[in-house]
Amino acid sequence: MFIDGGVEGASIEQIAKRAGVGKLTVYRRWDSKEAVLAAAIESARDGIPEAPADFADVPVATLVRELLPGLAEAIAEPRLRAMIARIFGASVSHPELMATYWDNYVVPRRRNTRVLLERAQAEGAIAADADLDVLIDMMVGAVLFRLVQPEPLDVAGAAAYLESVYRQAGLLD
Template sequence: MQATLDLLAEGNTTIEALSIEAIAARAGVGKATIYRRWPGKAALLLDALRTLKGVVPQPTGHSVRDDLVLLVGAVGHNIDSRAAKIMPCLVPEVNRSPDHFQLYQNIIEPRRQVMREVLRRGVESGELRADLDIEVAMAMLTGPMLIQRMLHWHPELDDRILPERIVDGVLEGIRAR
């Protein structure tokens, strides 16, 4: 997995052009070693790219707001410094290839599911509007954080407090009245 991430971070190859041969050579192993652990490149890429994100944050369940701040704070945050070079390069790949789109979806869906559960809990408890469109609420919560972290869209925004500001702003519109 490390060899895969190293090759992608170097920027000399795309996901499409990345080969098991190149990964094996970088790792100093034979192709058979890789195939014993992963059935193919897609499975290896999925595992390697998941490591960039780390584990899915686990909300405490005490407060919808606090749980959303935790989850929004994790958007675009990667535990591996290579992610800053790899993730922006994935966007065109995801848009061009149905296989890469599915790979991306497999990586982020567990994170989306956790946020869905927090929002549903808020609806069920009466904290959030009964007619809340959960998917749109998730887009409103994650979009600003993602654009700030990936593109540094507004250099004066403080990433340390931005999750709270985003959540508080969105909650104003989705709270039960």
């Protein structure tokens, strides 16, 4: 519903109806429509691979190469592009949605990415004095900018683009 109609197109009543439950059931799990939508957005991301919690024995470049095909498939998916557009489009009119999504889902992923980049720094792949928060912003920004361009990437194009981003970031040689 969110992808098709944005925040306005997804009421608690509609969400409950589609789920086959009452509104009270929805409110027992989530305290607002924004919290439901943030959880739904996260659920839609389920197929996107992430670094495992413990990857201490795996070189960063090896891990990135293992994750790359699944990430490429995800960013080539048209529904992900639509969802990203809806999220950013709603950030002005519904800042609480972005705040909820940011706190619950973006911040933990940034922490995990920082750990990965710290490992890459320790391996000497990234300069010791690199600002890792800026590097994270640059990588995410590059991918998001590419996602909203009029010409979508196919899986092969997405893989090539991601490989280039990760190479520029120092994660691949």
